[in-house]
Structure formats: C-alpha cells, structure tokens
Amino acid sequence: MQFNFDKINDRRNANSSKWQVKEHELPMWVADMDIQTAPAIIEAMHKDVDRGIFGYQYVPDEYYRAISSWYKKEHNFEPDLDWLVFSNGVMPSIGSILRHLTDLGDNVLLQEPNYNSFYNAITSNGRHIVNSELEYQYGKYSINWKDLEEKLSDPQTTAMIVCNPHNPAGIIWDKETLTKIGKLANKHDVLIISDEIHGDITMPGYDYVPFASLDAEVTQNSISLASPSKTFNLAILHAATLFIPNAKLRQKVEHAISVDGINSPGIMSMDASIAAYTQGHEWLTELRQYIQKNREYVEDFAKKNIPDIKVLPAQATYLAWIDCSKLTDKSDEFNQFLRDKTGLYLAEGTKYRGNGNQFLRMNLATPKSNVEDAMQRLAKGITEYKA
Ligand SMILES: Cc1ncc(COP(=O)(O)O)c(C=O)c1O
Incomplete structure (x- = not known):
C-alpha cells in the first residue's frame, strides 16, 4: 500500500459535523471519511493557499x-x-x-x-x-x-x-x-x-x-x-x-x-x-481495497459473533447496511440505545424510510481500528439490548 489509511486523524476539535460527539463516542453515521484525501489534491490546494x-x-x-x-x-x-x-x-x-x-x-x-x-x-x-x-x-x-x-x-x-x-x-x-x-x-x-x-x-x-x-x-x-x-x-x-x-x-x-x-x-x-x-486513480484503487477489507471484517465479525444481525453484501459505497429485523422495527430507538450504552453512533435506518426501520447504516470509510472498535461495541450493545 502506497497510502496510509490506518492513520487516525483527530477531528474532534475541527467543527466536524460527524465528530461533534462526547469524548468516549465513536461516530460512524454521516457519509464522510475519516481518511485524508489524496496527497495530489492537498498539494493543489496548498498552491492556491500560498498564492493567497x-x-x-x-x-x-x-x-x-x-x-x-x-x-x-x-x-x-x-x-x-x-x-x-x-x-x-x-x-x-x-x-x-x-x-x-x-x-x-x-x-x-x-x-x-x-x-x-x-x-x-x-x-x-x-x-x-x-x-x-x-x-x-x-x-x-x-x-x-x-x-x-x-x-x-x-x-x-x-x-x-x-x-x-x-x-x-x-x-x-x-x-x-x-x-x-x-x-x-x-x-x-x-x-x-x-x-x-x-x-x-x-x-x-x-x-x-x-x-x-x-x-x-x-x-x-x-x-x-x-x-x-x-x-x-x-x-x-x-x-x-x-x-x-x-x-x-x-x-x-x-x-x-x-x-x-x-x-x-x-x-x-x-x-x-x-x-x-x-x-487520483491510484489513491482510489487503494481506498476501494481498504474499504473492501473493512467490509469483509464487519461481515465476518457479525457472522461469527452477532448472529442476530445480517450485514447485507454490497457492491458499492463505503456504507454497510445492517439488517436488525430480528431485534427491532424501531431502529431510531435501537440506535439511541446503542449510543447511550456503548458510545457507538450509527445512522438509524428509519430516516431512509421504507424498511429502514429495521436497519442501521455504518460508515466504513475509517481506519480499521475504528471498525474493530465499532464491532466490539455493537456486540456488547446488542447483548445488553437483549438482556
Ligand atoms: C446519494 C447522495 N447524494 C448526495 C449527497 C450529498 O451531495 P452534496 O454534498 O454534493 O450535496 C450524498 C451525501 O451523503 C448522498 O449520499
């Protein structure tokens, strides 16, 4: 890999909509990435800034x-x-x-x-x-x-x-x-x-x-x-x-x-x-591979450890659409429960309407360590939810 997508980029004090959360919370809701953009893009923007x-x-x-x-x-x-x-x-x-x-x-x-x-x-x-x-x-x-x-x-x-x-x-x-x-x-x-x-x-x-x-x-x-x-x-x-x-x-x-x-x-x-x-071609090629690995991890983890949910296979986007129908048909309340209990903050499927009331959406465009953390929190939250 030429690009380091594992790097943690702290956006807590950067007026980021996504990261406007409590210290212990892990936001994976809105569709933006916790990954720095391609170096060539940053360079082009630097040139503009330097011109002033x-x-x-x-x-x-x-x-x-x-x-x-x-x-x-x-x-x-x-x-x-x-x-x-x-x-x-x-x-x-x-x-x-x-x-x-x-x-x-x-x-x-x-x-x-x-x-x-x-x-x-x-x-x-x-x-x-x-x-x-x-x-x-x-x-x-x-x-x-x-x-x-x-x-x-x-x-x-x-x-x-x-x-x-x-x-x-x-x-x-x-x-x-x-x-x-x-x-x-x-x-x-x-x-x-x-x-x-x-x-x-x-x-x-x-x-x-x-x-x-x-x-x-x-x-x-x-x-x-x-x-x-x-x-x-x-x-x-x-x-x-x-x-x-x-x-x-x-x-x-x-x-x-x-x-x-x-x-x-x-x-x-x-x-x-x-x-x-x-x-941006090479950067995007690597990013797509990285997201695919995050996706595989989430699918695999869920299969092994959280049999009550099903992560739908997806061919596009950096989003995972998670079927929680065995657990709830009020995914807004369910999402709030998970957030309160574990700090994991996903997007509630209710806002997408249709059968979204039985789904959660997770943003996978984040360092793998966050995805691992998220799945631990999700497993823990679901155990508590069922108790
Ligand atoms: C399908 C879709 N369209 C549009 C947007 C937002 O586009 P823009 O920021 O260019 O208005 C999003 C952002 O998540 C999206 O998922």
Whole structure:
C-alpha cells in the first residue's frame, strides 16, 4: 500500500459535523471519511493557499477534460465534453432542477429506502414524494416493476430520482435495469435524475453504470450528477458535475442553476477537482481495497459473533447496511440505545424510510481500528439490548 489509511486523524476539535460527539463516542453515521484525501489534491490546494488570492473564478475547459478522461479510465465511458455542466453540489442541483423543471404539486418518484436528503429536497420545494418501494426478500432488494410503472404513468409524476449506486444499500443497478427504468420514464414523459455521487466507490472488481452511458433513446430525458465529494472526501468544496446529453434540457438546467446562483466555482473546487480527476486513480484503487477489507471484517465479525444481525453484501459505497429485523422495527430507538450504552453512533435506518426501520447504516470509510472498535461495541450493545 502506497497510502496510509490506518492513520487516525483527530477531528474532534475541527467543527466536524460527524465528530461533534462526547469524548468516549465513536461516530460512524454521516457519509464522510475519516481518511485524508489524496496527497495530489492537498498539494493543489496548498498552491492556491500560498498564492493567497481568492477572487472570482471561471470553469476552465481543463476541468471538463479531467472529468471526461476520469470517466473513460474509471468507468470505460467517455462523456461528450458538451454534456458537462459544473454546479455547487449534488443536492443544491437536485433542488434547483425540481424547482425549475417540475411544477408545484408534481409527484417525484423514488424508491424507498433511499438517501434521506431527497425527501426534504422534494417536500420543501412543494412537490410530493411518490414511493415505489424496493421489495426486500432473503436479504436482497428488488424493483416491483408493475408498481413502478403504475406510479410513473400517473400524469402528476414528472420526475424520478434514481440513486445510482444506491445509498444506503450499496446496490449497483445493472445496465438492463437502468435501461428498463429509462424506457418506462420516457414512455410516461418522466425526467430521470440519476444521483451518481457514490459511483466511484465500488468494491474491487465492480463498476457502476453511468446513466448517461446508456443508449441515446433513454438518456435524452436524463440528468446525471457526479462529484468528487464522496470519492475523495471533498464535501466542503461544493463541486459537482451534471451530465446532460440533451442540449435543450441542458440549456434549461444551466438557466436553473444560474438563477439559483449555484454555478460559480471557487478556486479550490477547480484545482482540487482537476488534481483529483487527473492524479487520483491510484489513491482510489487503494481506498476501494481498504474499504473492501473493512467490509469483509464487519461481515465476518457479525457472522461469527452477532448472529442476530445480517450485514447485507454490497457492491458499492463505503456504507454497510445492517439488517436488525430480528431485534427491532424501531431502529431510531435501537440506535439511541446503542449510543447511550456503548458510545457507538450509527445512522438509524428509519430516516431512509421504507424498511429502514429495521436497519442501521455504518460508515466504513475509517481506519480499521475504528471498525474493530465499532464491532466490539455493537456486540456488547446488542447483548445488553437483549438482556
Ligand atoms: C446519494 C447522495 N447524494 C448526495 C449527497 C450529498 O451531495 P452534496 O454534498 O454534493 O450535496 C450524498 C451525501 O451523503 C448522498 O449520499
């Protein structure tokens, strides 16, 4: 290993949202990493800091070229440079798209359980959430196609958010599935918003399918969103890229994000993103291996020591989705119990809705020693919970 992911980076006194916890607590909830970003990125940011001038910036062509070549190398898909649009983050862009490209009172379809911020982005913008819930059987999720088409065919449904890969369950949707979703959405004139923020973090041997890489007939009514924020732990840069193959749709989105003032890069977001996308390959390869080892450890530990839970196998994300249905259907209360008794602070599945009330989500992007500590605490907490 060229990079040291075992290093403990103390963030307790750094105004970190995740580490705003008591001294003895171990937070593994929010999706950011306790791992330092790639050295090339830090170097690029140092150069900006050393210059000491932080005025207005534009998005250079080099930024878009860096993304396109990253996608070619990492995902075997080279997006056209014209398709790419810079914005200040995935969630701000989704909010903007919903506000400007759908109408008040429209339905926005998603598949529960799902990333919690989607719910707020839909309802706080005056749209309705329509859920085509993922079916769960024998530790696996699947799509209920009949239900999905029924909900897409409702004239009030004008957009669907696809979490690709899926947070919290770590599912990679294959080409056939995404194409089927795309065709159904086209048939019923529903805009596809494909959130691909977790796309780079797949388990070794797996790759995700960028929605924009599908056949043109299904991508014309789609917007995909990617960002270095999860991949390289750069959330605070507020940098994202939208992939919009359809020129007319692209023009509308460019207008939307301009009206909402979320299309201006900071100097760091450009230089750090370019460094990430041009020099981050080896770092990411090692990170994915490291996360896979953490994942294997957690799965193995649970199998041997905590038979009441099941860690679902995942092909993507640095998150573990843990089935606790033998123990609870109120995972918020269960999570609070574990936190109070052991200091382990996971994300309660209830906030992802659907059957999340029976799950906990654990963030594995942390030094192995934290993962080991977490599993000891989890085992102890569950023993006490059952007593
Ligand atoms: C699926 C998904 N989308 C978006 C975000 C947040 O994106 P941003 O910080 O660019 O708004 C997250 C963060 O956890 C996420 O999991």
